[in-house]
Amino acid sequence: MKVLLVVKSKFMESLGVMYLSSVIKASHECKIVALSEAEELAQRWAPDIVGLSIMTGDMEKFKALRFDKRVSVVVGGPDPTFFPEGYDWADNICRGEGEVWMMQYLSENEFFNKSFFGIDDFLWPDRTDFPNMKIRDFISSRGCPYRCRYCYNAQWSDLFPDQKGVRVRNVDDVIAEIKSTAPEYVYFQDSCFGVRMDWMTEWAEKFGELKLPYQCNFRPEQITQDRVELLNKSGCVAVRIALESATNRLRSLVGRNSVQLKKVREASELLSEYGIMLMLQNIIGLPTATIEDDLFTLECNIKYRPTYAWVSIFQPYPGTELGEQCKAEGWYKGDYSDISDSFFDTSYLEIDPVYREQLEVLQKVFAFCVNYQYLPTPEELTYQNLPKLIHKITRTAGDKKLYLNLLG
Numbered sequence: 001m002k003v004l005l006v007v008k009s010k011f012m013e014s015l016g017v018m019y020l021s022s023v024i025k026a027s028h029e030c031k032i033v034a035l036s037e038a039e040e041l042a043q044r045w046a047p048d049i050v051g052l053s054i055m056t057g058d059m060e061k062f063k064a065l066r067f068d069k070r071v072s073v074v075v076g077g078p079d080p081t082f083f084p085e086g087y088d089w090a091d092n093i094c095r096g097e098g099e100v101w102m103m104q105y106l107s108e109n110e111f112f113n114k115s116f117f118g119i120d121d122f123l124w125p126d127r128t129d130f131p132n133m134k135i136r137d138f139i140s141s142r143g144c145p146y147r148c149r150y151c152y153n154a155q156w157s158d159l160f161p162d163q164k165g166v167r168v169r170n171v172d173d174v175i176a177e178i179k180s181t182a183p184e185y186v187y188f189q190d191s192c193f194g195v196r197m198d199w200m201t202e203w204a205e206k207f208g209e210l211k212l213p214y215q216c217n218f219r220p221e222q223i224t225q226d227r228v229e230l231l232n233k234s235g236c237v238a239v240r241i242a243l244e245s246a247t248n249r250l251r252s253l254v255g256r257n258s259v260q261l262k263k264v265r266e267a268s269e270l271l272s273e274y275g276i277m278l279m280l281q282n283i284i285g286l287p288t289a290t291i292e293d294d295l296f297t298l299e300c301n302i303k304y305r306p307t308y309a310w311v312s313i314f315q316p317y318p319g320t321e322l323g324e325q326c327k328a329e330g331w332y333k334g335d336y337s338d339i340s341d342s343f344f345d346t347s348y349l350e351i352d353p354v355y356r357e358q359l360e361v362l363q364k365v366f367a368f369c370v371n372y373q374y375l376p377t378p379e380e381l382t383y384q385n386l387p388k389l390i391h392k393i394t395r396t397a398g399d400k401k402l403y404l405n406l407l408g
Contacts, residue, residue, distance in 0.1 A: 018125030136183035223267035
């Protein structure tokens, strides 16, 4: 049997479908392809099953694909998991983690007939269709211990109570998988890396011997002296932590009450002391926010001086606590078909057009403002003023080459 798995893009490794590919290849053939090439490859290869991995906002793009009528279409991923009612056009729907579902769907041998799978039972992801990648993606755990209101984790825990919390892989298994790929750089996609200190201690002892640079995600409150020492020992070179917003009211709105500005500053200083780069993640354009709130978030980033200040514009994803509140309060009146790729571009909340333009411009210059220590005024955040603003920011640092590149 031939199975074609379709992802939106192959710009980076897609671990979900790569894990599925390993399961399928235990007894069948499988290929992973980008959405833009799916119809052409399906015509040449003639698969029996096509699996579509779909995120919220992308359904129409995948629904528009046309395959031979004999092909069975299976949909999975975040959107079908939480909103299966929109997929009556598919032959089958896979909700949640796909490995066990796919095993049952294709069951023909003893491996597929196992009744229970712990996190260390799953085969390593199949990287055949992602060759020559210098950066390789991995997970050392599944799940997240937190319930941020803009995220699906709370809904996931309700749907799949047996997968609640964090399931951590065996250190030796993670290291063996990494060794098998011989990467130049390792990126861990875990929501929160190294949540258990006993695991972190073993990890530092064993992985540190490989001297492989890696990057991972943490919450600010996880960044303690002990953990940073272990990160340094194990070869970690970069960490991502999320501030989201510097305004207490907005951090409470997104369920980040426990994140204090003082702790973010201390985390930044501690990581810098050990030479570990920091990406500080932020959200602007949150419900009820003002441009002054967003500029305060920028100001705090300027003070904390992360290696890179990452910023997105809030999107009210359906089914999340905050997304549903946006609908109930009348802050969002759309149908979610427009929010798939918009978190770097614009806000679809019901906000003043002047503020929307300010958000869009601020998102474009946010990282440069942090890098060059420049805090713009609200009046400077217009598209008409953008060339002058970029010139003003970069001229402060004397970087004429960057200025010219930004202007195209």
